[in-house]
Amino acid sequence: DDLIKISGPLAFEKADRDAKPIESTANIHYRTEYNRIANQVRKDIPDLAPEYLDVEVYLRAISKGEIKDGDRILSQSDHARTLKDPDQVQQYIEQVKAKVPGYRQYKQDIATAKAQNTKDRKAYEGLAQSVRTEMGDLKPGPLDVEICIRLTLDNPNLEGILAQSDWVKSRPTSEDKTIYIQSIQNAASQVIQTREAIQAQQAQDRSDYETLAKRVRNTPVQLSTELVDAQIHWIADHEGKPGDGDRFLSQSDRVRTLKDPEQVAAYIEHIKTQAPQYQQQRIDAAKAQAQAQEQAIAQAAEGAQRDGDQVMYQNFATKVKKK
Incomplete structure (x- = not known):
């Protein structure tokens, strides 16, 4: 009323259009809850795909409260707050809910992959220690070749175990990792062929030695x-x-x-x-x-x-x- 008296109706209408609505106490509460849960998710699952962040927030919200709490917290998510139409906000919330089954499978796949990764790492370290005990300290390349030989080239989990090599992990891209692992497999195949040829020659030499030994002792x-x-x-x-x-x-x-x-x-x-x-x-x-x-x-x-x-x-x- 004071603004109308001082500046007139047009100034009031403009000020009303430009004014930011005051957030309700409830929205502030849910926004705070969203930030808290989202930050905890980022801390707990640092490698979580961005499209699954709000899905995890939603699941954690409903696990400790009501389903409606999950909707209200999602309505204050970073993405939802960019939407001005309440229908768009509700549509986004439904989209997040629809991702829940796929996300649960995604989490299961991640857990399985981590368990396999841990198993592969343990296998790699055990083989590396065995090689060092038998052959002494080797450079990363020859070490991985010997590990590959001990695994045998037809091992179904060969690449997974070789991927635990520190040398592989230092490769900048997945393509570099693949190229390195393939080169290790090729080198291992050549070493196996060479050793088989040497063993065959040694067997022949042993036979010739025994023949001459009988002749000499006679x-x-x-x-x-x-x-x-x-x-x-x-x-x-x-x-x-x-x-x-x-x-x-x-x-x-x-x-x-x-x-x-x-x-x-x-x-x-x-x-x-x-x-x-x-x-x-x-x-x-x-x-x-x-x-x-x-x-x-x-x-x-x-x-x-x-x-x-x-x-x-x-x-x-x-x-x-x-x-």
Whole structure:
């Protein structure tokens, strides 16, 4: 009334149009409740998709009060307050309610994914520790390759476990992660093929070693283990290809008890130094065999001579008796 008296009806109408309505005490209460619940949701579920924020707020509101409280709190949400038409506000509230079944499935999927993620992380850490115990500290790439090999390439959860690698997590995009995991799988496949080829060659070398060992031990001279290996090395290098001696010795009984590659290399080098002694043993064995043969021949000749003399004596004796 004072405004009309002072400024006139037109000024009053303009002021009335521009004036902001005073919020009711109830709206302030529900707005405060919405902010409180929304902030708690953001804290509890930091990775919640934005379209589900008001759905979670609504579910929490009705879990502690009446369904109407949920509607009233939603009417004071950030989005609802941008709507001027009450019908639009009510339509938005109904849209939020319609999302509840899908949101519950979404939460179930998230919980399942988190549980699987925890399981995968535990599996990855266990495999990583096993690799480090067996092979020492490895760089991230080789470590993941060994883990991939232990998982086997047909493991249905291979990618999920490899995704727990710190190296994978450091990749900026999902595409980078996929490319890295694929490269690890390819590298693991190549390593498996290489190791299978090595194992096949080692099996053949072991068979060749055992064959030569039987041949070497078939001698009148008793050879020590080292001299047996020395002879095998010499035969392999002289009757086979260069390098066969080292490969065959790498599968010897003695070497197979050694775990340190440096010890294996040292033993093979040591065996090579036994060659002169081995050669002397071969010479001694050949001499002993030749002497044995000569002695057998001499004994046979002496026996024949003795038998011949006996026959001649008996012939002469017969003649004497006749005379």
